[in-house]
Amino acid sequence: MEILDLRHFSSVDLRPLLDEEVRVWASLLSWDYSGSADMILRYVDSKILPGYAAIDRGRIFGYAFFVYEGSKGVIGDLFVASDSRNHNAHEVESQLLTHVIETLQQSPGIHRVEAQLLVHETGGVARPFTEQGFQRHARLFMLLPLGPAARTAPPLDPEIEIRGWSEQDYQSAAAVITTAYRDHVDAEINDQYRTLSGSLRFLNNIVRFPGCGTFDPGSSFVAVHKRARSMVGLILCSRVRHDVGHVTQVCVLPEHRSHGIGVALLAATSDNLRRRNFTQLSLTVTEANTHAVELYRHLGFDTKRVFDAFVWEG
């Protein structure tokens, strides 16, 4: 077995492994990963995707890649085939991650590395991260079946209006996100939340790029204080399978919390998806964010997987 630079290969070499990964995402997360897989293959063909491939007799049976975002490195994916012949898949995962982590930590100008590996069970790939000084945060992948029995949300303060997301909402949404995540554990995991420009980049990634499913404006909403004409909360949803929505963001300004706005935003999204015959709604949440976890449980979301987010600051 050899670990080689991913840029020595083409999409033809990587396609069989990604086909298997698409099947794994579908069965574990009800997630159609084929759009992301196509994007990865295009980057591999352009020889611009940094990463490593595990090779056995000319065949790629594992890979990991990362991207640079300014002074931050983000580990985008790690996947090893279940039939790894004579190789211990877990050992191959560790070796790939060790290469990626070393490369990122030694890259000039890189002061931060983030990773969220959804298909890997919590603890499963933690060792190479914790050995290199990463912080680890357990996160839950939760799923709500969108059955016919919709519960009605309790009435909202009449001063608050829930309306559909529009292209004009970018700036206000970025301001709400930045304020909502001040001193929040999720701002340790994703540093984009700490600044207005970072929150705008986050929004841009979610709305314009297909990395995390395809943004679905129809099931995305904002909460507005009518008299003040200001945004006080929002929910963004993407389509991750033809009939599955995924909440990529939900937040409410601190001074408006515990008045049912979070419940109303989630109800607006799930009602919209139900009307369009979606069957499930998923989301991820940090385990330590107990208030949010309790809220989702209360609404019927079930934890399907626990995975880890890793962060290193150099």
Ligand SMILES: CC(C)(COP(=O)(O)OP(=O)(O)OC[C@H]1O[C@@H](n2cnc3c(N)ncnc32)[C@H](O)[C@@H]1OP(=O)(O)O)[C@@H](O)C(=O)NCCC(=O)NCCS
């Ligand atoms: C998570 C978050 C969006 C919830 O928003 P919220 O508006 O406070 O949520 P709600 O008020 O609808 O519900 C919160 C609690 O208030 C209760 N509540 C609902 N309606 C209420 C009302 N009219 N009056 C008082 N309390 C009410 C809910 O039952 C819930 O209590 P529970 O958690 O014990 O069941 C908000 O706390 C937040 O923005 N947090 C920071 C960002 C974040 O963590 N986002 C989630 C990332 S996954």
